[in-house]
Amino acid sequence: MDKLTPPPLTLLDKYHGPEFQGLYTAQIRVTGGEAAHGRASGVIRSDDGNLELDLRLPEALGGPGGGTNPEQLFAAGYAACFHGALMLIAAKNGIELGEVAVDAAVTFGRDPVDGMYMLTADISIHLPGVERAIAEQLVRSTERVCPYAKMAREGIASVISLHVDVPAADGGVAK
Template sequence: MTIKRTGSAVWQGSLQQGQGKTSTASGVLSDTPYNFGQRFEEAPGTNPEELIAAAHASCFSMALSMIMGEAGLEPERIATEAAVTLEKDDSGFSITAVHLTTRVKSPGADEAAFHEAAEKAKGGCPVSQVLNAEITLDASLEG
C-alpha cells in the first residue's frame, strides 16, 4: 500500500523581509502565513520546525498506540510533545535534535514492556525515520 500526502508553500521576497504561506491538501492549513520572525525570532505564528514537531508527536503517539496494543498494553491516553532543535552550522541551519516527552495512561501496564514499546515507537514511526537528527525520549506511565 502506498499513501501520498501533499503540502505546499509559496514564498515572496527576501529572507528577512519576505512572507510565505503554507497549505495542506486536506485544507487543515490553508495559506497559513509564516515569515522570518516566526521562524528565527519569537514572533507569533507557525514555522516549519513547529510543524515538524507536531507531525513527529502525532506520528510517535500513533506508533506507540499500535505497538502497545500488539503487546497487550491497551493505552487509554497518550500525550506527546516533540521539541525540535534548530541550530546554525557551517551550511546554514540544521535540525540537530528532537526530544520526545510522552505521558501514557495505561492501567495495569508493565513498566518494562511499556518502555520497550516506547523505544520501538521512537525508532519505528515514519517521521522518526525521515529525520536526520538525534532523537531522545522521556517516556513515563501515569497513574
C-alpha cells in the first residue's frame, strides 16, 4: 500500500466562476432498521461501501446507546475538515506544526425560537508550542476556508426532494 500523504496545497487555490463547482459528492442512504426509525435504529450505507454503521439513539435521549448517532458523525466531519484545512494553511505559510488536535462537541437540544430542535457546535483547536498570535491567525484563516465552519456560520444550500413509489394500475410500481 502506498504511504498516505496530505492533499496538495493547490486545494487552497481560489476558484473564480459564476456558479458552485462541485468536486466530490458523498452519497449516503439511511434506512430505518429494527425500530423503523433512522435515528433510533437506522443503518447508514455509503454508495461506495466504505461506510456502514448502525445508528442508535444515545442514552441521554432515552435510547439504548450502543451505536453512533448523527451528532457524532457531524462532529467527526467538522473536526476532520477543520484539522485538514488548518494543516494546509500552515503548510502553505511554511509554519511547522506538531501534534495538532481539533475537538468538536455537537449538542442536540431545544430551540428557544420555535420550541423544536437545533444543534450547536463548539470547536476547540490545540496547537501546542505555537505562539499565540500565530495560532490565532491560523485559526481565523481556517475559519474562512473550512466548509464546515462556513456552513455553521452562513448556512448551507439544501434541496429536499420527494420520491414516492405508488402502485400502478397494472400491479407494478409507477414512479
